[in-house]
Amino acid sequence: xxxxxxxxxxxxxxGLIVVARRFVGASLIPALALFVSAGTRVVLPAVxxxxxxxxxxxxLSWWRFRYRVSGGRLELHSGVLSRxxxxxPLERVRxxxxxxxxxxxxxxxxxxxxxxAAGGAQSAELTLPAVTxxxxxxxxxxxxxxxxxxxxxxxPVLYRATPxxxxxxxxxxxxxxxxxxAIVGVVVNLADDLPGGYVERAIExxxxxxxxxxxxxxxxxxxxxxxxxxxAATGSLLVDWDFTLRDEGERxxxxxxxxxxxxxxxxxxxxxxxxxxxxPLRRPFGLAAVTAIAAGVGGREGGTTxxxxxxxxxxxxxxxxxxxxxxxxxxxxxxxxxxxRSRRLVRAAVAPLVLLALFAALEVVxxxxxxxxxxxxxxxxxxxxxxxxxxxxxxxxxxxxxxxLRRRWSELDPDAAVGFExxxxxxxxxxxxxxLTVHLGQGAGSRRALDIGDEQATAxxxxxxxxxxxxxxxxxx
Amino acid sequence: xxxxxxxxxxxxxxxxxxxxxxxxxxGAAAALVLGGTVAAAMLGATTVAWVLGGIGALVxxxxxxxxxxxAGLDYRHFRYEVTDLxxxxxxxxxxRRYQVVPHARVQTVDTTSGPLMRALGLVAVFVRTASxxxxxxxxxxxxxxxxxxxxxxxxxxxxxxxx
Numbered sequence: 001x002x003x004x005x006x007x008x009x010x011x012x013x014x015g016l017i018v019v020a021r022r023f024v025g026a027s028l029i030p031a032l033a034l035f036v037s038a039g040t041r042v043v044l045p046a047v048x049x050x051x052x053x054x055x056x057x058x059x060l061s062w063w064r065f066r067y068r069v070s071g072g073r074l075e076l077h078s079g080v081l082s083r084x085x086x087x088x089p090l091e092r093v094r095x096x097x098x099x100x101x102x103x104x105x106x107x108x109x110x111x112x113x114x115x116x117a118a119g120g121a122q123s124a125e126l127t128l129p130a131v132t133x134x135x136x137x138x139x140x141x142x143x144x145x146x147x148x149x150x151x152x153x154x155x156p157v158l159y160r161a162t163p164x165x166x167x168x169x170x171x172x173x174x175x176x177x178x179x180x181x182a183i184v185g186v187v188v189n190l191a192d193d194l195p196g197g198y199v200e201r202a203i204e205x206x207x208x209x210x211x212x213x214x215x216x217x218x219x220x221x222x223x224x225x226x227x228x229x230x231x232a233a234t235g236s237l238l239v240d241w242d243f244t245l246r247d248e249g250e251r252x253x254x255x256x257x258x259x260x261x262x263x264x265x266x267x268x269x270x271x272x273x274x275x276x277x278x279x280p281l282r283r284p285f286g287l288a289a290v291t292a293i294a295a296g297v298g299g300r301e302g303g304t305t306x307x308x309x310x311x312x313x314x315x316x317x318x319x320x321x322x323x324x325x326x327x328x329x330x331x332x333x334x335x336x337x338x339x340x341r342s343r344r345l346v347r348a349a350v351a352p353l354v355l356l357a358l359f360a361a362l363e364v365v366x367x368x369x370x371x372x373x374x375x376x377x378x379x380x381x382x383x384x385x386x387x388x389x390x391x392x393x394x395x396x397x398x399x400x401x402x403x404x405l406r407r408r409w410s411e412l413d414p415d416a417a418v419g420f421e422x423x424x425x426x427x428x429x430x431x432x433x434x435x436l437t438v439h440l441g442q443g444a445g446s447r448r449a450l451d452i453g454d455e456q457a458t459a460x461x462x463x464x465x466x467x468x469x470x471x472x473x474x475x476x477x
Numbered sequence: 478x479x480x481x482x483x484x485x486x487x488x489x490x491x492x493x494x495x496x497x498x499x500x501x502x503x504g505a506a507a508a509l510v511l512g513g514t515v516a517a518a519m520l521g522a523t524t525v526a527w528v529l530g531g532i533g534a535l536v537x538x539x540x541x542x543x544x545x546x547x548a549g550l551d552y553r554h555f556r557y558e559v560t561d562l563x564x565x566x567x568x569x570x571x572x573r574r575y576q577v578v579p580h581a582r583v584q585t586v587d588t589t590s591g592p593l594m595r596a597l598g599l600v601a602v603f604v605r606t607a608s609x610x611x612x613x614x615x616x617x618x619x620x621x622x623x624x625x626x627x628x629x630x631x632x633x634x635x636x637x638x639x640x
Binding site: 295417418419420421423424425426429437439440441442444445446454457458465467468469472473474475 | 479480481560561562563565571572573574575576577578579582606607608610611612613
């Protein structure tokens with residue numbers, strides 16, 4: 001029995017099934033291709049051979065996989081042919097994520113991913129593919145500095161998502177506006193890969209039956225719109241089902257998901273700020289999503305969702321609960337100079353104008369009409385993009401806002417910045433503008449003030465970091 | 478002017494370095510144009526060869542001029558300074574960038590010197606932070622000045638020598 005604070009273990013025996021499933025999944029398509037092209041006489045021996053080699057290999061690799069926490073280190077032993085031991089000092093462990101994919105849930109297992117700082121900007125991730133929930137809990141207590149929480153009382157819930165809100169969030173997310181290109185790409189790729197041209201035939205069949213009268217077209221359009229909205233709502237429900245954020249004192253714990261249940265633990269002292277995102281569809285309903293700007297939490301720009309959908313009225317109290325110094329989302333932002341509006345307008349209008357001129361010259365009427373519509377849509381969008389630009393500093397937190405279709409309001413702790421950058425293109429200089437970027441580091445990404453007035457930028461920097469930027473004030477002589 | 482310019486310029490030899498680098502890129506472009514033109518001429522596509530060669534020659538001449546101009550302008554617009562609390566670097570003449578890295582956030586300071594730089598007696602200093610985007614660099618210093626800069630940055634960052 002290991003001493004207190006020490007721990008050792010191996011994967012759960014049922015973990016073999018999880019590992020095997022991945023192996024089968026990877027080899028399914030080549031096996032099928034072999035079956036189609038070579039028939040049973042070749043395939044049967046091949047499968048037998050694979051089983052004969054694969055099963056002992058899988059057993060051996062399961063047997064060799066051990067983890068141990070002792071002497072302030074996490075050790076991971078693995079490998080069949082080339083054995084490896086990975087050692088990570090516990091103070092380097094930045095976070096731990098417990099996931100329950102569908103198959104794991106059936107077997108009562110979880111997957112544990114340990115995120116560790118590996119010097120510089122990189123991070124290393126260790127994965128325990130299948131352990132029991134108890135093992136995961138023990139590991140968490142052993143790895144995270146915070147120690148065991150108060151077990152007797154259920155930690156207070158900061159946020160819980162309701163299904164109706166999640167459905168509303170999916171419908172108003174607008175992310176499907178950006179998705180069609182990706183879907184078309186996937187379908188075209190599939191069409192190339194699948195034998196027999198099924199996709200082409202399906203498209204042809206659909207094209208043959210496609211209605212040409214106005215009512216038919218309108219019905220198809222309506223059906224497509226309903227389908228998109230229903231799938232958006234379903235996606236949001238699946239991913240964020242019963243999203244629950246708990247306050248465990250030193251850390252926050254977010255659990256979510258219907259089929260795959262994910263639990264993310266986030267140390268409070270890694271939180272550098274928060275992003276609040278919404279869309280033009282969400283604004284009338286006063287809905288927004290909140291993610292933490294946090295150092296060293298798995299990959300994507302330090303985004304850990306704190307609340308997938310929240311009413312604006314609940315936002316100030318929620319942000320306060322996550323971070324006591326959080327800036328108020330209701331406080332007024334300083335607007336950027338009017339020249340920034342001209343810049344937004346020019347940048348939005350150039351592409352449609354060029355296309356319009358091109359198609360008009362080529363006398364492609366329908367394309368020119370599309371370009372005209374795009375131009376008409378670009379102008380109000382550009383005006384809104386300008387209206388949303390703004391910044392503020394309340395003495396502790398810097399607030400920045402930009403974007404229209406995907407608006408983002410960020411509040412962040414400038415003391416966490418690892419670098420400041422002021423850029424200006426020739427166009428920006430002529431308009432007296434610049435882009436101010438604050439780099440946060442350790443995976444927390446950067447946030448910027450787009451087209452901020454140059455005088456505003458220097459004044460802001462002098463307020464945010466007086467001792468750093470006062471000496472850089474232009475000398476007047 | 479929104480921030481004052483940093484105090485120190487790079488070593489003037491960096492102009493030669495950047496000019497040579499620009500000319501090498503131009504040379505690669507010229508080789509491509511030449512190869513394309515010769516191939517077209519050998520395949521008997523005379524018109525294509527003339528058009529490709531003509532436009533290519535113009536582009537290459539433009540690139541040569543730009544190589545000289547931009548090396549000079551880049552040098553004139555690159556300045557750096559070590560202030561009490563941070564490293565302050567300004568670079569670029571078309572797209573201007575002012576970078577400030579607080580000493581307290583510096584993780585590593587290192588120097589590199591490629592073959593071309595060594596031939597010119599130049600060294601580049603790289604300053605890295607916890608963010609991939611947050612660092613900066615001071616290219617083109619003499620080894621003595623680079624050593625002094627590295628030492629000062631490391632001292633102010635509280636790094637041990639050699640890290």
